[in-house]
Amino acid sequence: MQIAFFNTKSYDQTFFNESIYLKSHKITYFEVALNSQTARLAEGAEAVCVFVNDTVDRNTIQNLSVLGVKIIALRCAGFNNVDLKAAREYHIEVVRVPAYSPESVAEHAVALILTLNRKTHRAFNRVREGNFSIEHLTGFNLFNKTVGVVGTGLIGASFCKIMLGFGCKVLAYDIQKNENLINHGVQYTSLDELFRHSEIISLHCPLLPQTTHIIDTESINKMKSGVMIINTSRGGLIDTKAAIEGLKKGKIGYLGIDVYEQEANLFFKDHGETVIQDDVIARLISFPNVLLTGHLGFFTQEALEEIAHITLENLSDFENNKALSNRVALPE
Numbered sequence: 001m002q003i004a005f006f007n008t009k010s011y012d013q014t015f016f017n018e019s020i021y022l023k024s025h026k027i028t029y030f031e032v033a034l035n036s037q038t039a040r041l042a043e044g045a046e047a048v049c050v051f052v053n054d055t056v057d058r059n060t061i062q063n064l065s066v067l068g069v070k071i072i073a074l075r076c077a078g079f080n081n082v083d084l085k086a087a088r089e090y091h092i093e094v095v096r097v098p099a100y101s102p103e104s105v106a107e108h109a110v111a112l113i114l115t116l117n118r119k120t121h122r123a124f125n126r127v128r129e130g131n132f133s134i135e136h137l138t139g140f141n142l143f144n145k146t147v148g149v150v151g152t153g154l155i156g157a158s159f160c161k162i163m164l165g166f167g168c169k170v171l172a173y174d175i176q177k178n179e180n181l182i183n184h185g186v187q188y189t190s191l192d193e194l195f196r197h198s199e200i201i202s203l204h205c206p207l208l209p210q211t212t213h214i215i216d217t218e219s220i221n222k223m224k225s226g227v228m229i230i231n232t233s234r235g236g237l238i239d240t241k242a243a244i245e246g247l248k249k250g251k252i253g254y255l256g257i258d259v260y261e262q263e264a265n266l267f268f269k270d271h272g273e274t275v276i277q278d279d280v281i282a283r284l285i286s287f288p289n290v291l292l293t294g295h296l297g298f299f300t301q302e303a304l305e306e307i308a309h310i311t312l313e314n315l316s317d318f319e320n321n322k323a324l325s326n327r328v329a330l331p332e
């Protein structure tokens with residue numbers, strides 16, 4: 001199958017070209033993101049392969065349909081950037097990689113927690129300058145702390161188990177309870193209770209209309225003073241301006257984010273030589289107790305191998321008229 005691959009980075013090419021699942025597929029790699037204008041590059045392709053920040057809106061889908069594209073293969077788990085209603089109308093299938101390595105993201109969330117807490121990033125810089133002072137680097141023990149986990153799917157479940165290993169009390173909120181986690185000692189509670197009792201809150205639910213700005217001024221007000229908030233899921237879960245207010249008041253003690261509401265134009269690119277126009281992210285970066293990484297939760301060797309494998313298998317299934325086990329259900 002001819003595949004037009006958008007938003008290509010060198011690591012994508014490495015892992016897709018080396019995959020034993022490449023088989024008869026032919027991939028044309030484009031560095032640009034997919035949007036309504038760049039869609040024309042997919043001419044001659046039956047499939048497009050996209051990532052989290054490609055714009056797969058109605059106009060893009062319409063343009064892809066005109067070119068004869070039959071399937072959109074997301075090489076990621078989230079699909080909030082795809083207009084599913086439009087895909088259905090234009091009879092274009094959408095497949096994704098629902099799980100490739102939940103541990104990669106869960107472990108990154110833990111990395112954010114440990115770095116923010118024990119300030120290893122600041123200690124590293126100090127030591128490089130010959131400064132061995134430990135003033136202002138006080139952390140806290142994770143043991144016996146209460147961690148609130150919003151969304152206990154694959155990533156959330158992996159995260160819960162790690163935090164239980166630290167000796168934390170783990171509270172969880174999800175629209176579906178995971179019995180296995182309950183057996184491990186996780187306690188499900190209401191979102192309100194989770195906000196009220198947690199010292200650390202980690203978000204692992206998808207971005208949906210119901211979860212958009214799940215962290216806003218109202219929910220922040222319910223939280224413990226000095227709470228640590230971690231988001232490795234999707235930027236839109238947090239009302240960033242409300243988080244900034246919470247940080248300024250000291251209500252939020254630490255913020256660790258791998259995703260950002262307006263990340264599409266910023267992330268996965270080097271802006272080191274330009275002036276960043278986004279004042280909100282510029283303010284966020286200025287806080288000593290905010291740690292921001294550029295959507296790299298998924299970025300491990302194991303995850304990249306698995307992403308290439310599953311994406312190519314999804315496309316082989318489509319080509320061979322097999323049932324699409326990773327099909328994103330299109331709205332009726």
Ligand code: NAI
Pocket residue numbers: 077078098099102105150151152153154155156173174175176204205206207208210211232233234258259295296297298299
């Ligand atoms: P999953 O589908 O296994 O789990 C999502 C969980 O959220 C499910 O248990 C579901 O019941 C729950 N949920 C749905 N609606 C909810 C609501 N209104 N309130 C609370 N919980 C709700 O997904 P998985 O694999 O665990 O991924 C979670 C999210 O992580 C993805 O949606 C994606 O946005 C993000 N992600 C981030 C990556 C990164 O590199 N930073 C990489 C991969 C995923």
